[in-house]
Amino acid sequence: MRALVWHGANDIRCDTVPDPEIENPRDAIVKVTTCAICGSDLHLHDHFMPGMEKGDIVGHEFMGEVVEVGADAKSALKIGERVVVPFTIWCGECDQCRRGNYSVCERSNRNKALADKVFGHTTAGLFGYTHLTGGYAGGQAEFVRVPMADRTHIKVPDGLTDEQVLFLGDIFPTGWQAAAQCDIQPDDTVAIWGCGPVGQMTIRSAILLGAKQVIAIDRVPERLAMAKAGGAITIDFEEESVVERLNELTGGKGPEKCIDAVGMEAHATATLDSMMDRAKQALMLESDRAHVLREMIYVCRPAGVLSIPGVYGGLIDKLPFGMSMNKGLTWRMGQTHVNRWTDDLLNRIQDGQIDPSFVITHTVPLDQGPEMYKTFRDKRDGCIKVVLKP
Template structure:
C-alpha cells in the first residue's frame, strides 16, 4: 500500500509499504477514506518529538471502512468508523476511570520503558506518533490496523459525510476537553491562545458551555477571522500587548480561565521566546512555552488554566511562583477521546456542532509532502488539510480562500 512516512526533519515522503495484517483477535483493518494532517504532526515534521524512526507511517486523525476483523473485534465488515488517536484497552485501571489516553496496556514493553524513563510513567499508545507512544503505524495510508477495535472505533451512522465526523478522532474532543478542563461557569471570560484547529474547537466548545466572552489570540488573519465568525473577540498579538489588552478588557481583573492551544512551538519576538528558540535550535531545550507563560501571567487570581497544547520535555523559566501565588488551578493532558465520542457524535447529528468550517483543502495521499510544507509555511491559507486516498495525485481541492486581514 501507499503511505506517508517520516524520514527526518522536514522530510516527509510517500512510500510503498507492506499492507497491515491482523495480529491480535481484537484487531480490525480499515480502508482509509479520510485522514487529516494535525498541528501535532508539525512537531514531528520539525523534529521536536523524540522516538521517531525513518520510515514511520504518520497520521493520527483517521477514519474509513472496516474491511477485516479479528475474532474478538466488535466491528463488522462494511461499517464506517472514526478511529480515536488514543489506543486504549478498555480494561486497565486508567481505562476503567475513563482516562483512556493513560491506558497502561496499549504501549508495548519495548517502547514503554523509554517513555517511563522520560515521563516518569509509561505513556499510553497512539497512532502515528513516535515510538514513545508504541510505534504504531498511522493512518495517512491506504489501510490501517486498529488494535483494541472493540473499544476505540466510533461507528458512524449512514448519511454523514466524512468531513462532518473525521475530527471526532482528535481535534474536536481535544477542544471540548480543553474547555471542560477550564471549568467554565456562566458569565466567565475565557481567553484562548492559538486559533488553529484545536483552538477554534475550544472556542466553539467554551461558548456552548456558557462562556459569556471568549477572547481569541493569534496572528494569522484567517484564523482570527474564523474565531470572530464563531463569536469570539480577537487579539492579534503582533499589534497589542496581550496581557495589557486582557487586563483592560476585563476591568483589571483578568480572564476567569485561560486555554493554551499553542504548545511547544510558540511564535513571536518576545525576549523569552527568542531565547527558547535559540535553545531549541541548538538542542539545549525542547520547549518554547511563551504562550503558556503569558496565559499564566494574564489569568486572574483564583482562575483556571487549561493546557491542551503539546509539550514534550522540560520548560525553562516556568512561572511556578506566579501560578502558586495567584492560586491557579491547572488541568492538562492528552485527550480521553473515547470519553466524549458518543456525546459529540450526537451533537454533530443534531447540528449543534459545526466541524467543517475550518477545512481549507482536500488532497491525495500522494500530495502529502507538499501539503505538509504548506501546513508548515502557509498556515493562513491552509487552516486544515484532509487527505483522501481516493483522490488522484495533483487533485488538490481548495474549499476556502481566506483574506489576509481579519474581518
C-alpha cells in the first residue's frame, strides 16, 4: 500500500509499504477513505517531538471502511461499516477509561515502560505519533490497523459525508474539550490564541457553549477572516498589542478564560522572550516556545482558567509560575478524551448546529501529502486545513 512515511526532519515521503495485518483478536483493518494533516503532525515533520524513527507511518486524523475484523471485535464492528478512528487508542477496561479519561488509557501504549520512565506514568497509545505513545502506524495511508478496535472507533450514520465527520477523530473534540474545560459562563470573555484548525473549532465551541464574547488572536489574514466569520472578535498580533486590546475589550479586567491553541511552536513579533526561546531551542537548552503561555498568564483575569489543547513536547524556560499562583489561575490541559465528547458532537452535526467541513481549504491525493505538509507549515496559498484522499 501507499503511505506517508517519516524519514527525518522535514522529510516525509509517500512510500510503498507492507499492508497491515490483524495482530490481535481485538484488531480491525480499515480502508482509509479520507485523512487529514493536523497541526500536531507539523511537530513531527519539523522534528520537535522526541521518539520518532525512520520508517514511521504518520497521521492520526482519518476514517474509512472496515474491511477485516478480529475475532474479539466482531460484536462491535462489521465489515463494510464506515468509521471515524479517534487518535487516542483506548481499552475501555482500565481505571482511567472507566473514568472517561481515554487519552491516558493505562493499557493501550505498547511502549508503556518507556512512557513511564519519561512521563512518570504512561499515557494512551496514539496513532502515527512518537514511540513514546506506542509507535503505532498512522492513518495517512491506504489501510491502517486499528488496535482495540471494539472501543477505538466512532460509527458514521448514513447521510453524512466524510468531510462532515472526519474531524470527530481529533480537532473538533479537541476544540470542544478546550472550551468545555473552561466551564464557560454566560458573562465570560474567552480569549483564544491561534486560529489554526483547532483554534477554529475552539472558537465555535466556545460560542455554542454560551460565551459572552470570544476573542481570537493570530497574524494570518485567512485564519483571522475565518475566525471572524465564526463569530469571534479578532486581534492581529503583528498590528496591535494583544495586552492592550484585551484590556480594552474587557474593561481593563482581562478575559476570564484563556485558551492556548498554539502549543510548542509559538510565534511572536520581535518580543524578547520569543527571541530567547528561539535561541535556546537552537542550542537545545529548551524544547518548546512558551510565548503564548506567558502572555496568557499575564492577561488572564485573577481566578481565571487557562486551557491548553496546544501540544507541548518537553521542556520550557522562564515561565512566570509565581504570577500564575498569586493570581489564583486554574490550569486544565491534556490530550483529548475523544470519545467522551463524540456522541454529543455527532448529534450537533446531524442537527445542523455546525458543519466542521468549513475549515477545509485544500483537498488533494495522498501522494501530494509531502508537498502539502510544507504548504500547511508555511501557511502558503491560504492553507488552513488539508484533507488527503488515498
